[in-house]
């Protein structure tokens with residue numbers, strides 16, 4: 001490892017740091033005697049940066065020498081920046097050296113478009129192949145697909161990677177074309193489709209041959225930039241929920257726009273990035289994926305944007321007092337999940353314990369259920385809480401809003 | 415008040431259950447051998463711990479607890495916290511006397527206490543899975559030292575053996591003074607000498623040349639990643655408490 005590697009690492013890590021999705025979860029692979037590495041299924045955080053974000057993967061660009069000129073990106077061609085590219089060997093040595101010391105769970109590899117999309121994609125595939133085949137590496141690998149790369153290369157990458165992602169970046173095509181003239185939605189949706197087909201074929205193949213090679217077992221994810229363009233939350237959530245309905249899109253990441261490239265007049269003149277909105281979108285996304293909410297229940301034409309001072313579940317509950325209060329002894333899981341303040345764990349605990357005891361406010365608290373918000377929406381025996389009907393939605397809103405929402409650390413970014 | 419003395423091993427705890435059923439007397443307090451019983455103790459019994467007793471009790475318990483409960487008991491045991499043995503004793507007794515598999519009932523205070531301990535231990539183990547740091551020695555052995563709050567080294571071994579199966583490694587628990595060595599094939603107990611662990615960390619003279627450049631790269635990478643304008647030391651310390659920092663290269667000067 002030379003001085004030169006150090007310089008490249010610094011440039012290419014800094015170039016990648018505004019990218020979200022540090023998550024290394026979704027793939028579980030046990031180790032194999034004599035080989036290096038395993039994937040833990042849930043992500044392991046190996047460190048926390050000074051800004052409090054989890055560090056789980058070695059997240060770098062293969063290269064930041066870009067031929068494109070996307071308005072929202074720090075690496076665009078017209079910016080005057082130090083540029084660098086790794087060699088395959090450098091990147092492999094770094095990854096393995098870090099992994100053996102338990103610094104990381106694996107590699108998150110992406111790249112600017114060097115030369116052509118296929119040239120770049122091939123370089124990425126070479127890195128993955130060296131890790132998986134030559135060094136028999138079984139740790140986690142996330143690879144970002146280069147927009148416009150060919151089906152064959154995407155397929156090969158999928159044979160080595162755990163997760164693949166293709167970033168949508170800008171939710172509507174018209175806006176994307178305006179800000180990134182060299183891209184369009186088909187350069188994003190086509191690779192997504194290739195990955196999806198790869199996943200489906202693989203599922204079939206594995207039914208017939210148990211040992212057929214696995215294709216991107218942790219599925220695919222994507223990212224949208226929030227606040228660089230004028231889409232409303234309802235549009236964004238509709239797109240997300242549509243994407244989740246297709247097979248194997250595991251995660252949509254939302255990234256509050258960072259006002260880079262201020263000289264570009266096509267971008268809004270934000271002074272701060274819309275972090276609160278990003279946070280509410282993640283909460284809404286969570287409701288879509290785990291709490292059986294539909295996108296149009298969370299935001300629709302009457303309420304096109306998420307409220308910033310209360311979370312989307314509470315917002316829904318205040319608009320639907322007729323659904324409450326619920327009796328924790330008889331409500332089913334789906335109903336309990338709609339109670340503000342009740343998470344999956346608490347709801348399951350309630351269901352598991354309610355045949356053995358009466359759920360008073362004390363037993364619920366002892367079980368670890370946080371009653372601060374739930375109290376207005378549950379009917380507990382012998383409780384002196386006001387329900388939402390007695391207190392009225394306006395009172396409940398006032399009692400529960402106002403405080404800044406806690407930012408969850410796995411949702412990065414400036 | 416009935417007091418049992420035992421050898422503070424898990425086998426000993428199971429043997430204590432065996433003795434209790436044989437004597438038809440159940441202790442209100444479990445103490446280690448040689449500890450001073452309270453003044454009002456009436457019956458003192460010293461458990462002789464044998465593998466056979468432990469084995470028989472374990473087989474009976476296994477039929478009365480589901481996997482989640484068994485795991486909770488195991489983890490609560492490794493918390494080594496005062497009174498955890500008495501809690502486990504009571505829960506196992508309830509299980510043995512239950513006509514069917516004992517459900518995990520959060521309404522029961524012993525169950526809740528055990529679940530809480532188990533959660534704390536499991537959380538410490540998960541943190542350590544991330545914060546453990548190996549350094550390569552001149553002989554090519556990857557060596558990690560740590561000071562976890564609970565005795566989680568035994569719980570960590572299967573994970574490390576699975577993940578780092580093609581390298582030789584040692585993990586050493588500094589305050590508890592014991593460790594394990596993976597030879598590439600088997601796990602052996604080892605103890606590192608205090609003299610080679612100045613400040614709890616492996617003596618730098620023992621490391622390979624390469625080690626310095628890798629830790630330097632990692633440190634720089636770590637620094638480059640943080641977004642300066644968003645510095646949040648409180649969140650950082652909540653997720654990664656300071657007690658781990660001694661062993662993290664990225665947190666060394």
Ligand code: SF4
Nearest residue numbers: 066068070073076112
């Ligand atoms: S192609 Fe990628 S790296 Fe290049 S300018 Fe656009 S977003 Fe940035």
